[in-house]
Amino acid sequence: MLKEVFISLVSKYSVDKEYANSLWDEIAKNHSKKNRYYHNLSHLENLYYNLLSIQEEILDWDIILFAIFYHDFVYNVLKQDNEEQSAQKAIDVLRSLSIDPERIQLCKEIILATKGHQISEKMDVNHFTDADLSILGSTWADYETYYKNVRKEYKYYPDFMYNKGRIKVLKHFIDMPRIFKTDYFYNTLENQAKNNLRQEINLLSK
Numbered sequence: 001m002l003k004e005v006f007i008s009l010v011s012k013y014s015v016d017k018e019y020a021n022s023l024w025d026e027i028a029k030n031h032s033k034k035n036r037y038y039h040n041l042s043h044l045e046n047l048y049y050n051l052l053s054i055q056e057e058i059l060d061w062d063i064i065l066f067a068i069f070y071h072d073f074v075y076n077v078l079k080q081d082n083e084e085q086s087a088q089k090a091i092d093v094l095r096s097l098s099i100d101p102e103r104i105q106l107c108k109e110i111i112l113a114t115k116g117h118q119i120s121e122k123m124d125v126n127h128f129t130d131a132d133l134s135i136l137g138s139t140w141a142d143y144e145t146y147y148k149n150v151r152k153e154y155k156y157y158p159d160f161m162y163n164k165g166r167i168k169v170l171k172h173f174i175d176m177p178r179i180f181k182t183d184y185f186y187n188t189l190e191n192q193a194k195n196n197l198r199q200e201i202n203l204l205s206k
Contacts, residue, residue, distance in 0.1 A: 002041060002045055002048065003028070005048065006023070006027065006069055009065050010024075013097035013098065013099060014097055023093060026073075030075075031072070035077075035153060036075065037149035038152075038153060039153065044069065044072075046134070047134075051068070051127065051131045054182075057127065057184070059123065059124050060103060060106060063106050063107050063110070064110070064124060066093075066094060066107050067110040067111055070086055071083070071086055071090075071111045073086040077153055077156065078156065083115040084112065087112050090108065091104055094107060106122070106125075109122065109125055110125050110128045110129075113128070114132050117179075119181045129181065130180045130182050130185035133179060133180065133193070134189060136173065137179075137188070137189025138189075138192070138196070139192075140196060143200075147200055151166075163204045166200075167201055167204050167205065170200060170201050173197055174194055174197050174198065174201075179193050180193070
């Protein structure tokens, strides 16, 4: 399904089907690496459906789609510049498709915003980062699967190091005035998200 969405998206800007397929193959390969337990194609699919539910509120749907496919293109838990590297990949691809520079800039902003998830003046950015965090407000069963998969991605770190860093991240979100910037995601997910975060902190603190 994701492949069809991507190929259809690229076909708006290029008639080169071979190039479109090669771009998809790169995305599929990167997101299917054995060390990706959460940041994989399933995450992209979840993001897509969350954003599809509010498509009428999105100003530039195509750029949102490009951001979905490239925001985690580079993912290495040992590096601190994954978002920057992923944004650069998106920039290179969008330039190759002759997309307007202002729209490329928006895609870059969206991807970089997933690093700190701070509020933006641009609602497309806020919708995207909210959808990216939607797993936080899922049922406890789904949230439990999520945090266990994230732990697998950080398997190189011993518990005492991982737990300390993870608690810091979770508290960062809890301490935000609101995790979700847009009313749709805030009203549906905020309370559950904070309950999930607190429960995980309790487990990590034992």
